Structure formats: structure tokens, C-alpha cells
Amino acid sequence: MMKNIKNKGVLFDLDGVISDTQDMHAEVESEYLRELNIHIDPQALSARFAGFGDKQMFNTLFAEHGLRHPIDEISKEKWARMTVKVEQCGIRAIPHAIELIDSLYKSGFVLAIASGSPVKFIEQVMEALSLQKYFAAYVSADEVAHGKPAPDVFLEAAKRANIDLNQCLIIEDGISGMQAAATAEIPCIALVKDKNKKYPTDILVSSLQEVNVEKILQWQNNKGKLLGVV
Numbered sequence: 291m292m293k294n295i296k297n298k299g300v301l302f303d304l305d306g307v308i309s310d311t312q313d314m315h316a317e318v319e320s321e322y323l324r325e326l327n328i329h330i331d332p333q334a335l336s337a338r339f340a341g342f343g344d345k346q347m348f349n350t351l352f353a354e355h356g357l358r359h360p361i362d363e364i365s366k367e368k369w370a371r372m373t374v375k376v377e378q379c380g381i382r383a384i385p386h387a388i389e390l391i392d393s394l395y396k397s398g399f400v401l402a403i404a405s406g407s408p409v410k411f412i413e414q415v416m417e418a419l420s421l422q423k424y425f426a427a428y429v430s431a432d433e434v435a436h437g438k439p440a441p442d443v444f445l446e447a448a449k450r451a452n453i454d455l456n457q458c459l460i461i462e463d464g465i466s467g468m469q470a471a472a473t474a475e476i477p478c479i480a481l482v483k484d485k486n487k488k489y490p491t492d493i494l495v496s497s498l499q500e501v502n503v504e505k506i507l508q509w510q511n512n513k514g515k516l517l518g519v520v
Contacts, residue, residue, distance in 0.1 A: 297400040299426075299453030300506065301444050303341060304405035306463035307481055307498075308391070309415045310382045311407075312340055318371045319347070326364075328355050340464030341406045341438040343431035344368055369408070381418040384481075386498035388419065395424045397503045402427040402451035404443040404460075404467075409433070426451035438466040441474035459510050461501070465489065477509050 306312030316332035319339075323330060328351055339347045344365040352359055395401060401424050405412055412428045415421075427450035431437035434446050448455055460471040460478040468490045471478035478491040479501060485494045493509060495501055 296452055296454035296457070298398070298457035298510065299400035299402065299448065299451055299459075300394055301402050301404050301447050301453070301458060301460045301476070302391075302425075303460075303462045303464065303467050304403050304407055304412055304415060306336075306340060306384065307461050308384060308387045308403070308421070309419065310384055311376070311415065312336055312463065314372065314375045314379060315407075316340075318368060318375050322368055322371060323351065326357065326359065328352075328357070337465065339466070341431075341462070341467040341470070342464075343406045343437040344408075346406075346431065346437045369411075372411075376414075381415055383419050384498065386501075388421070390498050390501055391421060391424050393503055394506070399503075399506075400451050400453050401425050402429070402447040402453065404429050404447040406431045406437055406443075406464075438464065439469035439473070441470045441476075444470055444474050444476065457510055459506055461498075462491075479506075479509070 302308055305315055313332065316335040319335055320330060320332045345361050348361055348364050391401065403412055403425055407430060409428060409430045412430060416425065427447055429443050429447040429450060431443050434442035436442045444460060448458055455476060458476050460476050461481065462468050462471060462478055463481040468478050468480050472490045477493065479493045479495060480489050480491045481498065482489060482494055482496060485496060
């Protein structure tokens, strides 16, 4: 019997790392929440809940504000509004994301997506950006027991893509995803606007142009230590 060979790989968050859709999520959610008497601006929503599944986010906020709403209906309405937003704005790639994905794929990395968004939306983004061929697996927070900041979605993505966790790296823009990576003990590149803030990872970049195959190999081999290469 052939031995099950595991691969080196990279796990990508979707919204805000591959596609510019994180801002759309936050704008739609902020507007909808105002109608439900919860006032939180899009930036604050992204900072706190980027990477969370919808039900997890809405349940948390409703509990904090002493509100009760049918979560399935709330989530359905959010996605109806998100569909309109995407139709209005279109889906664009984060700068340098496609070039990075292409170079990793051609260098032999196995790639997978671990996202808070539903699988249908992941598939929509992949189709819009013509990225389907690059990814061995897509996993949504809806498919695992616990969304980010639990590591479940990353562990499941690595499992489905047959990626060796000791030869793995995560690219994230959300704090919850960075926390999930830390819990899973997987090195994490944080795509952030302000490198002077504190994050639960050592590897901070303000552009994916700062990331390449050589650096990823070094970070993987040294468990996320900087080694002066950023």
C-alpha cells in the first residue's frame, strides 16, 4: 500500500486577503445592524469579527445587546443584501494576491482556503477571479464545529488538501484568524494596514508584494520567526 504523502502548503483567508470583499461584508452588516438597533461602524466590525461566520457574529452581538432574532433568517437577509452589493461593486482581487497565488502554485505548494464566508460565496469569488485551478480545497466556517478564533477551519482545510501542518503557513488579515493560527501553532502572515499595532503573530506585511516563495519557505522552516527577511 502506498504511503499517504502530505504536502507543503499555504492556507489563505478569503475576504481581505484574496478578494476586496471584507469591506463589503462590513458595510452591509453595519447597515443591517443599525436597523436592528445595534450601532457599530464597518471598521470596528472588521477589526473584531473579520473571519467569523455570520451566525457566530450575529449571536455574539445579539447576546451582548440583549436581543433575540432568528439567526437563520438574519443570515439569509444579510446574504441577500451582500448579493446586491457584489452586483453593484463587483469582486476585485487584493493587490498582488493573484501573482502570489500563481507563484506558489507553480513552485509546488498546495493551496487551500479557510474562510468565514459560505462555500457558495467562496466559489463565487474563485470564479470571478478565475482562481479555481489553484486551490485544492475550500472550507467555510459553516462546515466546522467552531469558527475563528478557534483553529477548526484551518485544520480542516489542511486535512482536505493533504497539507502537512509542519510544512504549512497561513495568510490572514483578521485578528480572529491570527489567533486561530496561533492556537494551531501554524506560522501566520498578517496582512495589516498598521505594522505598529500589536497582533498575535510576528510576521506583519502591509502588502502581499512583500511576500514571496523564498520568504514563505524560510518562515515555514523557522516556525514564523522573522530572521530579518521582512
